[in-house]
Amino acid sequence: xxxxxxxxxxxxxxxxxxxxxxxxxxxxxxxxxxxxxxxxxxxxxxxxxxxxxxxxxxxxxxxxxxxxxxxxxxxxxxxxxxxxxxxxxxxxxxxxxxxxxxxxxxxxxxxxxxxxxxxxxxxxxxxxxxxxxxxxxxxxxxxxxxxxxxxxxxxxxxxxxxxxxxxxxxxxxxxxxxxxxxxxxxxxxxxxxxxxxxxxxxxxxxxxxxxxxxxxxxxxxxxxxxxxxxxxxxxxxxxxxxxxxxxxxxxxxxxxxxxxxxxxxxxxxxxxxxxxxxxxxxxxxxxxxxxxxxxxxxxxxxxxxxxxxxxxxxxxxxxxxxxxxxxxxxxxxxxxxxxxxxxxxxxxxxxxxxxxxxxxxxxxxxxxxxxxxxxxxxxxxxxxxxxxxxxxxxxxxxxxxxxxxxxx
Numbered sequence: 346x347x348x349x350x351x352x353x354x355x356x357x358x359x360x361x362x363x364x365x366x367x368x369x370x371x372x373x374x375x376x377x378x379x380x381x382x383x384x385x386x387x388x389x390x391x392x393x394x395x396x397x398x399x400x401x402x403x404x405x406x407x408x409x410x411x412x413x414x415x416x417x418x419x420x421x422x423x424x425x426x427x428x429x430x431x432x433x434x435x436x437x438x439x440x441x442x443x444x445x446x447x448x449x450x451x452x453x454x455x456x457x458x459x460x461x462x463x464x465x466x467x468x469x470x471x472x473x474x475x476x477x478x479x480x481x482x483x484x485x486x487x488x489x490x491x492x493x494x495x496x497x498x499x500x501x502x503x504x505x506x507x508x509x510x511x512x513x514x515x516x517x518x519x520x521x522x523x524x525x526x527x528x529x530x531x532x533x534x535x536x537x538x539x540x541x542x543x544x545x546x547x548x549x550x551x552x553x554x555x556x557x558x559x560x561x562x563x564x565x566x567x568x569x570x571x572x573x574x575x576x577x578x579x580x581x582x583x584x585x586x587x588x589x590x591x592x593x594x595x596x597x598x599x600x601x602x603x604x605x606x607x608x609x610x611x612x613x614x615x616x617x618x619x620x621x622x623x624x625x626x627x628x629x630x631x632x633x634x635x636x637x638x639x640x641x642x643x644x645x646x647x648x649x650x651x652x653x654x655x656x657x658x659x660x661x662x663x664x665x666x667x668x669x670x671x672x673x674x675x676x677x678x679x680x681x682x683x684x685x686x687x688x689x690x691x692x693x694x695x696x697x698x699x700x701x702x703x704x705x706x707x708x709x710x711x712x713x714x715x716x717x718x719x720x721x722x723x724x725x726x727x728x729x730x731x732x733x734x735x736x737x738x739x740x741x742x743x744x745x746x747x748x749x750x751x752x753x
Contacts, residue, residue, distance in 0.1 A: 371404070458513075542596075560572050607629045
């Protein structure tokens with residue numbers, strides 16, 4: 346990454362989210378781990394230095410350092426199904442302080458499809474961890490990430506922005522309660538037991554009061570562990586067609602690149618409700634054309650307007666105030682870090698002056714090296730303090746030298 350501190354003016358974010366795109370469009374730019382790895386390894390060739398990618402059901406965003414946002418978009422789209430011109434048309438771009446503030450807002454749940462959705466924090470952690478494992482996180486992003494987590498945690502603890510129970514997984518259960526008669530008596534199939542699938546499973550048990558749930562996961566061990574914990578049934582991934590045929594309600598929370606439930610498999614089936622929590626969609630959209638099938642996806646589930654969300658809206662100003670404080674502290678750190686090269690240069694110059702024979706009189710006032718080091722560090726600390734509040738680096742350089750050569 347180089348030793349020169351990263352400049353916030355070179356920090357960009359380019360992304361698409363639920364505000365301007367539907368689930369199908371976002372699916373074209375969803376990033377798998379393999380695609381993510383390829384992007385990180387080819388980043389230097391695009392002039393991108395330090396980055397991470399946040400890819401969830403509601404957004405795909407690339408954060409990084411480059412000369413312009415176009416370099417980030419080129420890099421991202423080099424690995425996606427979707428084309429660059431489509432992404433550019435649908436995307437938003439933010440730079441510098443605005444890009445930094447955007448990440449704070451995202452981590453707080455202020456930019457989530459469901460206001461205050463705290464699941465995004467875990468997704469940010471995973472995104473940064475993956476990039477760090479592939480040596481793509483520089484000191485700026487590391488510090489920003491930690492500041493964002495601290496801010497998000499403070500918002501979680503000091504406000505009710507995430508109060509109540511509202512998430513995509515909970516919305517799925519609410520939809521079932523509102524649209525299916527006697528849902529506790531229905532046979533439910535849940536495909537996918539990752540984080541969203543697991544949360545959905547717990548909500549089904551807690552809010553529908555049912556155990557008539559069969560779990561399927563590509564990794565049978567994962568579904569077996571959850572089934573044992575919740576006292577539910579499991580089925581092998583290979584038996585999914587049979588289980589789909591038996592089920593009244595089917596929830597899919599997988600991350601396959603292609604639909605795993607198709608229209609052709611449901612023609613002539615009994616009446617069913619299908620819920621797709623996946624991005625890209627893992628239930629073929631044309632399933633909706635079948636008159637006996639009810640199909641909803643993430644976007645439709647997220648259109649919730651209830652008392653919980655109204656309470657969360659009232660907490661937004663408190664959350665913003667917390668973000669402002671952490672944002673200020675981060676930018677203060679960044680501004681100080683920009684001064685590090687100059688402070689090092691001044692310190693080096695003062696050490697040269699001390700060891701020089703050109704200024705014998707002042708040198709004699711500092712007879713020992715430990716004393717000289719202590720005085721130099723005191724001068725550097727004072728210079729750093731002044732530079733936090735003034736932008737007169739040249740004057741402070743001269744002042745530091747004058748301070749040093751003056752008798753103690």
